Amino acid sequence: MDFNQKPNYSQEISSSTPGAILFLVDQSRSMNKPFGTNASGQPVKRAEVVAEALNNTLAELVNRCTRDEGVSDYFEVGVIGYGRNSRPEFCWEGPLKGRRMVSISEVAKHAHVEQKTIETEVRGTIVNETVSVSSWLSPVAGESTPMNGAINMARQTLEEWIYRNPKCFPPIVINITDGMANDVSSANELIMSTKRLTDLTTTDGQVLLINCHITDENDTTVTFPWSKMELPDEDYARILFEMSSDMPERYKAIICEIFDRDQSQTPIVKGMAFNADATALVKLLDIGTRQAFVINTASHAAE
Numbered sequence: 001m002d003f004n005q006k007p008n009y010s011q012e013i014s015s016s017t018p019g020a021i022l023f024l025v026d027q028s029r030s031m032n033k034p035f036g037t038n039a040s041g042q043p044v045k046r047a048e049v050v051a052e053a054l055n056n057t058l059a060e061l062v063n064r065c066t067r068d069e070g071v072s073d074y075f076e077v078g079v080i081g082y083g084r085n086s087r088p089e090f091c092w093e094g095p096l097k098g099r100r101m102v103s104i105s106e107v108a109k110h111a112h113v114e115q116k117t118i119e120t121e122v123r124g125t126i127v128n129e130t131v132s133v134s135s136w137l138s139p140v141a142g143e144s145t146p147m148n149g150a151i152n153m154a155r156q157t158l159e160e161w162i163y164r165n166p167k168c169f170p171p172i173v174i175n176i177t178d179g180m181a182n183d184v185s186s187a188n189e190l191i192m193s194t195k196r197l198t199d200l201t202t203t204d205g206q207v208l209l210i211n212c213h214i215t216d217e218n219d220t221t222v223t224f225p226w227s228k229m230e231l232p233d234e235d236y237a238r239i240l241f242e243m244s245s246d247m248p249e250r251y252k253a254i255i256c257e258i259f260d261r262d263q264s265q266t267p268i269v270k271g272m273a274f275n276a277d278a279t280a281l282v283k284l285l286d287i288g289t290r291q292a293f294v295i296n297t298a299s300h301a302a303e
Helices: 047-066 106-111 146-163 189-199 235-243 249-258 279-289 288-293 297-302
Strands: 019-026 034-037 043-045 075-082 114-123 125-135 172-177 207-214 272-276
Touching: 019 047, 019 146, 034 047, 034 125, 043 047, 047 075, 047 106, 047 207, 075 106, 075 125, 106 146, 125 297, 146 172, 146 189, 146 297, 172 279, 189 207, 189 297, 207 235, 249 279, 272 279, 279 288
Parallel strands: 019 075, 019 172, 172 207, 207 272
Antiparallel strands: 034 043, 114 125
């Protein structure tokens, strides 16, 4: 790469230049805490909401990559869980157990599909509807929060991925957590680990790290801030701000449109959410994986 050239994050996704999305998921004990309610008004746990959101995101990625002839390998995806025990680990289940980065066609092939009854509103009346639901991950709430270890594992994984795919759109890492790492001696240690991760570079730009801090404490949610002044006066909020990537222009345009911001008056957008509720979590996952919408289908048709 010409390091004097400004990265432009313009590479399209295709089967010859695939994308990479790596999710980091907090599985610590605190993920057992409540996180809103379900459609029936019953409380649900943070781990349950996060697992459902991730499974839905994976299903949507499969859907975006599905063509008449099947699922095209426009992406490789990985999920690192941290907190089940003292060390982070890739947490695929079923036939994918033990795998790391997995092609999207394999993700589709090994989905666990079950029929579920959901409540929907039709003309003001609640009706039950049976739908097919795909899943790859289960809710987990275990022990501590070795976030730093997960970030280092992500770096090692993506170093290998970039070596194999040097000209692709940079990998996207989305970290979902409800607390601070407890495997570091200082905040600076964690920030330096994330810097080593986001310093990884393809010819198209640096790895993008998006952090989502979740809570059910009814505090003000801050999503994709442009300044630390938008954040609560909390050390952890500022740490996450430092850890998170500045989002490229193509993402900034999407974010400004969705949140009704003046793009010309928004110098930067940080890839983070703080005090996110379930709705904000889903929205962040959707925006974070939006690169899937610029898949180059023409290159696939020509192969």
